[in-house]
Amino acid sequence: MSSETPSIGRPRAFDEETVLDLAAEVFWRHGYEGASLSALTSAMGINRPSLYATFGSKEQLFQRAFARYHETQVARARAALEQPTAYAAIEAFLRSSAHGLTATDHPAGCLSIQGGLACSPENARVSKILAAGRAATETAVEERLSRAAKEGDLPDGMDTRALARFVMALTEGHAVHAAAGASCDDLQASVDIALRALALRT
Amino acid sequence: MSSETPSIGRPRAFDEETVLDLAAEVFWRHGYEGASLSALTSAMGINRPSLYATFGSKEQLFQRAFARYHETQVARARAALEQPTAYAAIEAFLRSSAHGLTATDHPAGCLSIQGGLACSPENARVSKILAAGRAATETAVEERLSRAAKEGDLPDGMDTRALARFVMALTEGHAVHAAAGASCDDLQASVDIALRALALRT
DNA sequence: CACGATCTGTACCGAGCGGTAGACTGGGGC
């Protein structure tokens, strides 16, 4: 791993996780292809050769930044799934997502969406990486719902995969809205409607 | 307008609307920034100077292609709103969208989403154009719902803006899913859940 | 059938892209 700190030689003048967060912000705001190396190095406060020595390539940098985004941002929404009931888990997931999508200490929206749904053919891998990240989150939702089904916490015959997909799709749509300027209240009102509809309570 | 056909001079060797549809497909698949002029001209079957003489610039070409996308694709979903009841209108909107997002005669997903939610700073206008298109569709949904509210076709006190936002957000999320490979049935199952939740029927 | 207007095709422009070579810097080990 590049995170092991060699004891010999000139020490690194920057913190790897710090500059990854800064890189994530640039990708988040401008997308993978819209984030030029000049913009990245400028925001990260390091020079091109340092970036390449540390991360290897623009794509690898993106992967690392995206992984860190998952640890720091997506993790909060996933943690919200740990509620005693399925209804509470979904509500917490949707509400904490809406909150995170409109927080002001980082760009609006979601890196998994803004990063680049569509790319030039040579960057198609990036779109795949993003899709895989979203799919992982959807799987986490689905697993929480499956557990609820086993516990009798969902109506019989509820399609947990479809419900997980519905929840994720709504969150992704909220991300699109947030990037276009929707407020947290706007999104919460949409969540209200979604929850009213779920009728998970018996 | 560039659509007026001058009677003198060498005649144009291509049909404007036809090549616009072809350009829209490239933007749809690769996004605005991911669609190179080489890819565009190659798909459209015309040369660069013809493109610039006809459309002016890449951005203007995109605007024209996006406008045509609205006329040919988005118009179908908007037409679906013309159902006798609010519930039927929303169901038709969601189902026809899910169908269009997964049709096989064009790229999966939606140009309004794939085109470029995030762009480099110099292409920020493109993101704005896309957002404006989505907002226009959301307004159309909201107007249909307002009409329903006046007609007593919605529960009292229903927040029509929030409901329109919920419907659009779900559709946008479905577009993200469709671009990642979701099937029409996948999306329809999500629509089922959304509709169950709406409880628009009294 | 020559003229002028319009479109097409080749070949090119400067700029910015992602990525790198090589000289310089500065801290630990002996």
Added chain:
DNA sequence: GCCCCAGTCTACCGCTCGGTACAGATCGTG
């Protein structure tokens, strides 16, 4: 105190980008 080596910095690479100049082709008109 010297060496070594990782990290930094300037300056550059080839390539592709969006956009265009200019010559040749093709039409209606006199």
